[in-house]
Amino acid sequence: MTEYLVRFLVGGVVVSAFAMLGDVLRPKSFAGLFGAAPSVALATLGVAVYRHGADYAAFQSQAMMAGAVALAIYSVVVCHLLVRAWLRAAPATLLSLVVWLIVAFGLLTLAGGQA
Amino acid sequence: MTLVRFSPSSLREGRCYEYLIRFALGGAATVFTGLVSSRYGASIGGLFLALPAIFCASATLIEKHEIRRKREAGISGERRGQEAAALDAAGAALGALGMLAFAIVFSLMVESSILGAFIGASLAWLVVSMAAWYVRRKMRSVRKARTAEKAGGSAVSRSRCG
Numbered sequence: 001m002t003e004y005l006v007r008f009l010v011g012g013v014v015v016s017a018f019a020m021l022g023d024v025l026r027p028k029s030f031a032g033l034f035g036a037a038p039s040v041a042l043a044t045l046g047v048a049v050y051r052h053g054a055d056y057a058a059f060q061s062q063a064m065m066a067g068a069v070a071l072a073i074y075s076v077v078v079c080h081l082l083v084r085a086w087l088r089a090a091p092a093t094l095l096s097l098v099v100w101l102i103v104a105f106g107l108l109t110l111a112g113g114q115a
Numbered sequence: 116m117t118l119v120r121f122s123p124s125s126l127r128e129g130r131c132y133e134y135l136i137r138f139a140l141g142g143a144a145t146v147f148t149g150l151v152s153s154r155y156g157a158s159i160g161g162l163f164l165a166l167p168a169i170f171c172a173s174a175t176l177i178e179k180h181e182i183r184r185k186r187e188a189g190i191s192g193e194r195r196g197q198e199a200a201a202l203d204a205a206g207a208a209l210g211a212l213g214m215l216a217f218a219i220v221f222s223l224m225v226e227s228s229i230l231g232a233f234i235g236a237s238l239a240w241l242v243v244s245m246a247a248w249y250v251r252r253k254m255r256s257v258r259k260a261r262t263a264e265k266a267g268g269s270a271v272s273r274s275r276c277g
Contacts, residue, residue, distance in 0.1 A: 007149050008142035015141020015169050016134065022173065023129065026122045028199055029252075032206015033244045035173050038217045041164040042233070043145045045221065048152070054225045054232075056157055061225065061236075063161025064218040071165045072211035078174065079204035079276035082197045089178040089200040093171040104162045 003051065011043040036071055063108060070104035118249070128180050137172060144168040165214055170207055174200040205276050209251060213244030 022034030041064060048057040077099050081092040144166060152160025178196035185192025221236035 004146050004149060007145045011145025012138040012142035015144070016138045019137050019141075019169065019173060020126065020134075023125050024121050024123050026120050026125075028177070028202040029206040029209075030119050030248055032203040033210035033213065033248055035170045035203055035207035036167075036210025036214050036244075038164070038214050038236070038240055039141065039169065040144045040148060040166070041214070041217065042237070043141075044148045044152075044160075044164055045225075046233075047145075047149065048157075049225070049229055052157075054229060058222045058225045059157040060152065060161035060164065061218045061222040063158045064164040065215055065222075067162040067165025068211050068215040068218055070162075071167055071214060072208050074167055075170070075204045075208035075211055076276060078170075079201045079208065082201040082204065083276055086194075086197065088193075088197065089174040090171070092200075093167070093174050097167070097171075100167060104165070108158065108162060 003047070007043065007047055010046065011040060014043045015039040036075065066107035066111065067104050069107060070100045073103050074100040118252075128184070129176070133176055137169070137176075140169055140172050164218075165211070167207070170204075174203050177203050201276065205251075206248065208276075209247040210240075210244045212247050213240040213242075216240060216243040 018034050018037040018039040022031040022037075025031040025034070041061075045057050045060065048060055074096050077096045078092050081087045081096065082089065085092075087095070144163075147168075148160055148163045148166070151163050178200040181199040182192040182196040185195050217236040217240040220239040221232050224232035224235050
């Protein structure tokens with residue numbers, strides 16, 4: 001229970017810090033870089049190293065590569081849905097999660113579950 | 116001309132509950148990743164380190180702020196809100212390349228030096244993201260100049276995602 005409370009607090013602080021940094025930076029396309037900041041990764045890998053050791057964290061970061069490629073494709077899909085299909089931000093970002101899931105799990109499967 | 120600038124006044128546009136939502140979402144995403152890892156293993160859990168859960172909230176807030184700003188100026192602002200969110204998404208696509216660099220450097224370094232892995236991976240994210248953003252910006256300005264030349268200086272590219 002304490003571990004999850006720590007995860008929640010650390011994750012909240014790191015994500016908020018990156019989000020606020022993105023808020024104060026201009027132009028908007030540059031600020032967008034912080035939308036894909038490894039904030040959850042920093043918090044989670046920190047806890048993973050402490051609880052399970054470096055091997056476990058290395059294994060997680062290898063799988064993260066597939067997630068990052070999926071995130072790049074997801075962001076492009078969101079951008080096109082907003083510009084070309086004129087969808088609002090909430091439905092565009094939520095619908096595109098299907099794309100993220102398909103690409104991320106597809107890549108993980110292609111890599112034999114080892115990413 | 117400065118490429119990147121600070122606009123601290125933007126923080127005043129945010130409402131208190133919006134910051135709380137981000138904090139809660141960030142915390143929830145980190146807890147969720149931990150739960151997935153312990154239930155399905157490090158491999159599946161690792162995928163979720165790049166889950167765009169926070170991005171959904173950020174893009175929605177950016178759109179909302181832009182609409183609010185335009186409404187205060189007496190304009191509908193819905194289209195401008197979508198465009199602002201699209202620009203953020205284009206930036207996130209480049210940031211994802213940085214995230215890939217983060218994962219590669221972290222996995223290579225963590226077994227030799229934990230602190231070095233965190234510092235090296237964060238630097239890799241920053242350098243790759245910024246370099247990708249700079250290259251895209253340069254390419255877009257060259258493309259715009261060519262288009263303007265062809266059309267006698269009147270055409271401006273409408274694509275924000277390419």
